[in-house]
Structure formats: C-alpha cells, structure tokens
Amino acid sequence: MSKWPDDDVILYDGVCVFCSRWVRFVATRDVARRFRFTAIQSAYGTRLAQAFGIDPNDPDTNAVVHGGIAYFKSDAALTVLSALPGWRWTRGFFAVPKPLRDAVYSLVAKNRYRIFGKYEECFVPDADMRARVME
Template sequence: MLKSRDWSPVPWQGADGVILFDGVCVFCSRWVRFVARRDAARRFRFLPIQTEAGRRLAATLGIDPEAPETNAVAVGGRVWFKSDAAIEVTRRLPGWRWTPLARLVPRVVRDRLYDLIARNRYRLFGRSETCMVPGPELSGRLVAGSSDPT
C-alpha cells in the first residue's frame, strides 16, 4: 500500500470559509447540512468536488477528485484537511466551540479514525448518483458551477 501524503494544514491566500466535499457521499452531504443549519453567521460556503470549480480546487490542494481521501476547509488563512478540517469548522459553530479539545488526541490517531470512516463511507452511509439537491438551509451557499472559490 502506498503511503498517503501528509495532510497537514497549508497556507491559503484564497477565499475564506469554503468547504470542499464529496457531493455524492451521503455522509458528506449530511455533514454539509449539519454545518449549514448551525452556521447562523453564514460563514461557510460549500463546494462539491464533482463540480468544475470543485475539481480545480481539489487539484490545487492535491486531492484526487476521482477518489477523494479528505474534505477540506479554507479558513483562517489556511486549508485544513481530514479531522483538522472538522475541528476547524465545528469550533466556529455556536455550541461547538469545545471541539478543539479533540486536538489533545494526536492527529495521526484522529486521522486514522477519519480514514476508516472515509474508506467505508459509501458502504456505511450510501452514495447518490448525482450531487446532493440543496435544501433551503443551503440557499445561496453552494459555490455555483464554474465560479472560482479561490
């Protein structure tokens, strides 16, 4: 098995608050809805990796759009991946500010759990044939078609 790349956070000069996610993954789409419902400040926008703009951003970040190993969030001048991305998003949501405590667990351990779920996400939660249909909570928050999130 090939060793995966190091998914440490990287500096970012592009748009803040963009979450890149697997739009055909039921679990990932539920995550997006979870964030959108709690993000009253509308800090986050969502970009399915299956869109033209999503594929471009994935390529920029070193994520294979055909087999994404991670989601990503651009926030605070950095792009965060895997468990770090989830922590960075949730810590900015009301009632979830405690989530940085998860960093007490070493990233290698957190990311192994993340990888276990990610590898089995379609089997455990399902996969749709098309990107999710946005509900009212996502109104105006999906990065449109070919728009550039950077």
C-alpha cells in the same frame, strides 16, 4: 497546509450521503452563514481539490479553507465544528494526537459509501442553502 484566495469554503464529496449530511449539519448550525460549500464534483470544487492534491475522482478527505489556510481530514472537521456556536468544546479534540485522529477519519472516509451510501448525482441543496454553494 496550503493557501487559497476564498475563505471559509468547505470542499466535500457531493455524491457521498455522509458528506452531504455533514454539509447540512454545518449549514443548519452556522447561523452567521460564515461557511460556503462546494462539491468536489463541481468545476470550482475540482479546481480546489486539484490545487490541494486531492484526487477529485477518488477523494479521501474533505477540506476547509479557514483563515486563508486549507485544513484536511480531522483538522478540517474540527476547525469547522469549533467555529460553530455551541460547538467550541470540540477544540479539546485537537489535544488528541493528529495521527490517531486522522486514522479514525481515514477509516470512516474509506468506508463511507459502504456504510452510509452514495447518491447517483450530487445532492441538491434547498433554496436557502443554494446561495452558499460555490460551483
């Protein structure tokens, strides 16, 4: 896990349909507006990805900076989910061995474009969510 100065930032693949839906899912349920978002294709997102050793041209994970620590793969998804109101129960999945959780995560990540599709350009958030996007 790595340190980063900004907190509660979700790094995602902005051209991935599944990843963009994940961001909308989180934004809708994050009533406290705690999380902010950055597409890996943005200048800020690219810097963040490179700082964490993620290839911005071929990302294999999303990431979240929470409590000043960067989490990746299944840890990132569960960290975000368990912070959302009504989703604390997902903390129970941390009991599943990390190699197993990450294997499932990696299988979906590897096939995400084929299964869910890909946008030509980064998805553009609506005006309400735009204030939470870091570019």
